[in-house]
Amino acid sequence: MDDLIRTLLADGELAQFRLRAAYRGLVILCILGSTGIAIVDTVPDIWGRWQSLVDVLDILGLVLLSLDYVFRLRLAWLGKEDDEPEQRGFRSLRKYALGPYGIFDFVAVFPFLLEMTVLPLSPDAHTVFGIVRFLKLARYSPAIEILAAAVIEELKPLASALFIVAILAVAAATLMYFTERTVNEHFATVPDALWWAIITLTTVGYGDVVPITVMGKILNSFVAVLGLCMFALPASILATGFSEEMRRRNFMSTWNLVAKVPMFGSMHAGQIAEIASLLRPMRVPRGDIVVREGDVGDSMYFIVAGQLEARTPHGIFTLRAGDFFGEIAMVERNPRTATVVATMRSQLLELQVLDFQRFVGRYPELLDVIRETAKNRLQQ
C-alpha cells in the first residue's frame, strides 16, 4: 500500500510514469468537476431531473479527493527516502499538514467530511468551500509560485509604477469632480469620480459614467491616453519579471543536469554555468520520436538519463545516458540520417543550432569530439 502511494504521488522518477499520470489526471478532473458544480449550483434549479446524478458525481469526486488527502498524509508520515530518520514521522507530517499545499488539500475536503458526519453547511458555505477547492490545483502548476517570486523580485518597480497610476487616478478624479459635479450626477463626489478614473485608466470603459461637458471630454481624452501609456508600466514590469523567473527556474534545473553528462564532467563551475545557459532540458515519454529521418535538423541532444534507439537504414543502435545524437545534421547540414525513438522515459538536454555557435566557439575541443563522432557514424 505504501509503495502504491509512493508510486501515485512521488515526483520526478522515470519509472511507472503512466500510472502516476492517470492518477493525477483523475484528481485534477475531480477538482475541476467539483468546483464547476459548486459554481453552477448557484443557479436555481439548473440541473432539473439530472440533480441526483450530479449529486452522486459530486460525492464520488469528493471521496476521491478525501482519499488523496489521506494518501498525502501517509506519504508525509513516511517521509522522503533521503531524509534522515529523525526528520520523518510526526515532524514531516506536521510540515506537510501546516504548509500551504497541506492546507489547500484539507480545505478541499474538510466541509465535505463535516457535512457527511456532523452537520450540514449553509448553502453559502457550501458554495464558498466548493469554489475554494480550485486552489488545490495550485500544486499542479508552478505558475503561482513563479508569479509570487516575480512579484517579490520586482516589488520595488511594481510598487513605483502602481504609485504613479494611483496619483494619476486621484488627480484625474479630483479634476473631473470640479469640472462636472454641478451638471453630472455621476461626478457628484470624489469617490464617484475615482470609480470613473479607474475604469478609464485601465481602459475597461464600461460607459456607465461618462462626462457630458466639453471640458470633461477633453480631460477624459487626456486621461485615456495617459492611462494607456502608464498602465504599460506595471504590466510590462510584471511580464518581464515573470519570464525572468521562468528562465531562472529553467536554468537551475538545467544546471543540475549538465554535470551528469560525462562530456562536461571535467569542466569547472563557471564553464558548467555557461553551458547550462545554452542547453534546454527536455523530458520524452517512452515511445516518443525525438528526431525523424529526412527532417531538417536544427538541434542536437545529450542524454542525461533513460535510453533511446536510433533507427538508421544500416541498423538499429542503442543510445544510453551520456551519449549524444543529432550532431550530423548540425555539423554537416544534412537532413536527419536516422529516426531516434525513446525506448524508456528519458531526460535529454537540447542544443539548438542558434546556440551551437556560442557553444563550439568557446569550447573548440568539444567541436572536435562532436565532429569525430559524426564522421564515424556517417562512415558506418
Add this chain to the structure above:
Amino acid sequence: MDDLIRTLLADGELAQFRLRAAYRGLVILCILGSTGIAIVDTVPDIWGRWQSLVDVLDILGLVLLSLDYVFRLRLAWLGKEDDEPEQRGFRSLRKYALGPYGIFDFVAVFPFLLEMTVLPLSPDAHTVFGIVRFLKLARYSPAIEILAAAVIEELKPLASALFIVAILAVAAATLMYFTERTVNEHFATVPDALWWAIITLTTVGYGDVVPITVMGKILNSFVAVLGLCMFALPASILATGFSEEMRRRNFMSTWNLVAKVPMFGSMHAGQIAEIASLLRPMRVPRGDIVVREGDVGDSMYFIVAGQLEARTPHGIFTLRAGDFFGEIAMVERNPRTATVVATMRSQLLELQVLDFQRFVGRYPELLDVIRETAKNRLQQ
C-alpha cells in the same frame, strides 16, 4: 500541361516568377471574394438587382478553385523531382489529400461540386462552407504554422499564465457574487458574476453588467487593475514566443544559404552558424534596384543566386553568385558609388552595418578580403 502545373504551383524556384505570382494572386482573390460573398449573403436582399452578377462571379471563382484543387492533386501525383520513384504516384497523392492543406483545398470546393451535381445545400451549410473556404488562405501565410509552433514551444508558461487568470476570474466572481447578489440581479448567480469577471479582466468592459454598491465598485477597481497587469502575462509570452519562432525560421533559411557563398565555404559548422545569425536573406525580383548611387550605405550584400549589374560612372559590371557588393560604403563610409540592379530574380544575403562590427571582429581575414576588393573597385 504538367509543366504548366509545375510552373504555377511549385515553390522556391527563381524562374517564371511573374506567371506564378499572377496565378497565386488570382486564387487568393477568388478565396477572399468567395468568403466575402458568403458573409454578405447572410444579409437578406443585400445584392438587389446585382444578384445575378454576384452569382456568376461566385460560380466563376469556385470553378477556378476547383481547377486549383485538380492541379494540386495532379502535382501531388507527379511528386517532387528529388523524391525517389516509389514515393511518387499514389503515395504522394494520399499524403497531400489527407494532409491539412489538402483537406482545406477539398473543403473549399466540395460543397460547390455537391451543389452543382447532386443536391442543393441548406442556406446554413452554404454559409458555413463559404466562410470555411477562408482557411485555404493558410497555405499562403506561414502565420498559423508559426503561431502553432510558438504555442507548443511556450505551452507551459502559457498554461501557467492562463491558470493564474482563471483563478483570478473565479475568485473575483465569487467575491462579487456575495457582495452584490441581493441588490443587483446581474450578479444573482456565480456564472453571471463570471461573465462580468472575464469581460472586466480582459478590459473589454461592455458595461452591460456593472456593480452598483460601493463595496462592489471598490472590488471592481481592484479587479480591473489586476486584470490589466495579469493579462500582460499570456499576451507577452505569446508575443515573445511568436517573434522567437519567426527568428528561428529566418535563421534556418539563412543557415542553408550561407554555405553556398564561396567566401564562407571553408568555415566549420560553428562559424557558419555564427555568420548566419548576422546575415539576413533577401529576395529581389528582376529589375529591382538594390542600392542607388549617392545614397547613404548601411549594408553590404552577398549574392547566393541570380545575377545583378552595377552601373557606375566608369561602366557597367556584372555581379554573379558568390560575388559581394556594397562594401565600399561600409569600409570607407562613402555614399554609394554605383547603382546595382537585379538583371534576374536573385537571392542575396544582407549584412547591416550594425552587425558588420561583430562580423569583422571575429573574422579579421574576411575584412582583409573585403577591403582589398573595395580598394580595387575604387581604383577602377
Add this chain to the structure above:
Amino acid sequence: MDDLIRTLLADGELAQFRLRAAYRGLVILCILGSTGIAIVDTVPDIWGRWQSLVDVLDILGLVLLSLDYVFRLRLAWLGKEDDEPEQRGFRSLRKYALGPYGIFDFVAVFPFLLEMTVLPLSPDAHTVFGIVRFLKLARYSPAIEILAAAVIEELKPLASALFIVAILAVAAATLMYFTERTVNEHFATVPDALWWAIITLTTVGYGDVVPITVMGKILNSFVAVLGLCMFALPASILATGFSEEMRRRNFMSTWNLVAKVPMFGSMHAGQIAEIASLLRPMRVPRGDIVVREGDVGDSMYFIVAGQLEARTPHGIFTLRAGDFFGEIAMVERNPRTATVVATMRSQLLELQVLDFQRFVGRYPELLDVIRETAKNRLQQ
C-alpha cells in the same frame, strides 16, 4: 533633539533603522489617512455619528505632518555633515524650502495651519488641499523621479509616437464626421467625432458614441485595429525607458559599492564597471536569514558593510565587511552547508549563478580565490 531629528529623517545609515522605519510608517499613514478623509468628505453625511472621531483623527494626523515639516526645516538648517560650513544654515534651509519636496511638505500642512490660526477655508479649497497632500508621498517613492527621467530620455520617440496617434485620431474623426454626420447626431461636428476617435483608439470604448451606418462600422473596425497597434508604440517606449532608467539607477548604486569590496579594489575602472553590471545590491535588516542550510544555492554574496554569522554544524563563524559567502553551493553545486544570519543591518552584493559564468570567465584569478576559500571552508 537635533540628534532625534537626524535619526528620524536621515537616509542611508545602518544604525537605528527600526525607529526610523516606524516614524516613516507613521507619516505615510497620516498622509494616506488625511487624503482619504478629504476624498470621502465630498460625500454628504458619510460619517454619520463618527463625524467627531474622524475630525479628531484628521487633526491629529495634520499635527504630526506639521511636526514633520518643522523637523525637516530644522534638519535642513543643520545641513549635512559632509557639507562645508558656509553651505549650511540659511543656504541649505532655502534650498530645501524652495525645492519640490519642501514645497510638497509645505502645501500638505499650510491650509491646516491657516485654518487653525487665521481663517476657515471654503469646502472646495479644503478638498483640493486635502487631496494634494498625496504628493508628499512622492518623497518615499523614487517612481516619479524615474518616470520623469525616462520621459526626458525618450522624449523624441515618445513625441513621435504620440504625433502618429494624433494624426490617426484627426484623420479618423474627419472621415467619420463625413460618413455619419447627417444620420447620427453624435457625429454632428468634428470635435464630437474626435471624442469618439480618442475613446476608440485608446480601446476604452465607453459605447456612448457608436456609428450606426455600415460604412461607419467598417471605418470604426479599421480604427479599432489601428488604434490597438499604434498605441503599443508610446506604451512600449515608455515601459522600456522606465525599466532602462531603473536599471541605470541600480547600476549606479552597485558601482559605488563594488570598489569597497577588497577583492575588487585593485581593478581598473572598466573592470569595476563590468563587475558592477553583474552584481545586485541587497540590504538585509538585522536578524534576516540570507541563506538557509539545505536549500538549493543559486547565488553567492559579497559583504560591503555590516556583519553576519554563519551557523554550520561545526560551529558559528563571523563574517565581516569584505568577506564573501555562499560560494560552496556555486562551485560544488551542493545544497547550502550553513545558515547565514545578519547580526546587524548589512549591505551585500549578490552574484547569481546565471551571471557567475561571465564573472569567472573574464576573471579566472577570482575563481581561484573563490575555490580556494570554498575548499578551506569545506575542510573545516
Add this chain to the structure above:
Amino acid sequence: MDDLIRTLLADGELAQFRLRAAYRGLVILCILGSTGIAIVDTVPDIWGRWQSLVDVLDILGLVLLSLDYVFRLRLAWLGKEDDEPEQRGFRSLRKYALGPYGIFDFVAVFPFLLEMTVLPLSPDAHTVFGIVRFLKLARYSPAIEILAAAVIEELKPLASALFIVAILAVAAATLMYFTERTVNEHFATVPDALWWAIITLTTVGYGDVVPITVMGKILNSFVAVLGLCMFALPASILATGFSEEMRRRNFMSTWNLVAKVPMFGSMHAGQIAEIASLLRPMRVPRGDIVVREGDVGDSMYFIVAGQLEARTPHGIFTLRAGDFFGEIAMVERNPRTATVVATMRSQLLELQVLDFQRFVGRYPELLDVIRETAKNRLQQ
C-alpha cells in the same frame, strides 16, 4: 534675401540656431492653429462675437504658410551647396515640388490661395483642406518616416499576425451568428456579428452588441481572452520594429560622427562601427551646462564640433572639437570636478558608464589615454 531663406530653412548647421528655431516654432504654431480652427469651425456658431478675430488670425496664419511655401520653392531652386550646378534650378525645384513634402506644403495653402483669388470653396472642402494642413507637420517629425520604414521592414510578420486576427474574427463571428441569430437581433447577419467580433477582439467593447444566451456568453468569454492574447502579436511586432528602426537611425548618425573624433580616426571600419554602437550623439545649444561640479558622474563626452569651457576651482579651460571631458568621474569614481558649459552650439558623443566597460575592455589603449589625461587634469 536668399541668405535669409537659407538661414531660416536649412537644416543641420550650427550657426544662427535661434532664428531658425523661432521661425520653425512660428510655422508649427500656424499649422496647429489653422487645423484647430478648421476642426472647431464645424461646430455651428462656436466663436460668437470672436468670429472676426478668429478669421483674421486664420488668414494671418495662412499668409505665413504661403510665404513658407514660396521660401521653400526658392530654396529648392537655389539647390544645396554641395550639389553640382546641373542638379540645381529647375531640376531641384521639380524634385521638391513633386516630392511628398512639397505636395503637403502645396495642399496646405492651395485652397486658401484659391479662395482669395478665384472662387470660394464649399464649407466641406474648407473643412477637409483645413484638417489636411496637419500633414505639413510631418516634415518636423521623423515619426512617420520611421513608422513607414518599420512597417515595410516587418511587413511579413505583421501581415501574418493580422491574418491570424482576421481568421479569429471571422470564425468568432460565424459561431456567434449561429448561436444567437434567432434570439438576438444584433446577430441577425454575419456582418453584424463581425462588428461585434472586431470590437470585442480589440478589447474596445462598446457594449452596443452583447450576447444574451449562456452559450453566447461562454463563446464571448473565449473570444475576449483569445483577442487579448492575439492582438499582442501585431502590437508587439510593430513596437519592436519601430524601436529597432529608431535605434538604426541613431546608429547611422553616430557612425558618421565617430570618425571625426581624432582619437578614433585611425581605427578600421569594424572598430568604428563597434564604437558607434556604444556612443550616443547629443546636441547642446549655446549656454547649456553639460556637467555640473559636484554631481555624480555617469558619462564622459567626446566633442565632435563646437566649443565648450570647463570651469574648475583652478581656472577656466577651453575644450575644442576632438577633446573629451568627464573622464575623471568615470575613472576615479569622483563627483564632477568641473562645470562644463557650451560656449557655442556643440555636437557631442556621450559614453555612459554602463557602456564604458565594453569600450575599454576591447580597446585598452584608449583607457590608457583617458587615464593619462585624467591624471594630468587632476594634478593641475
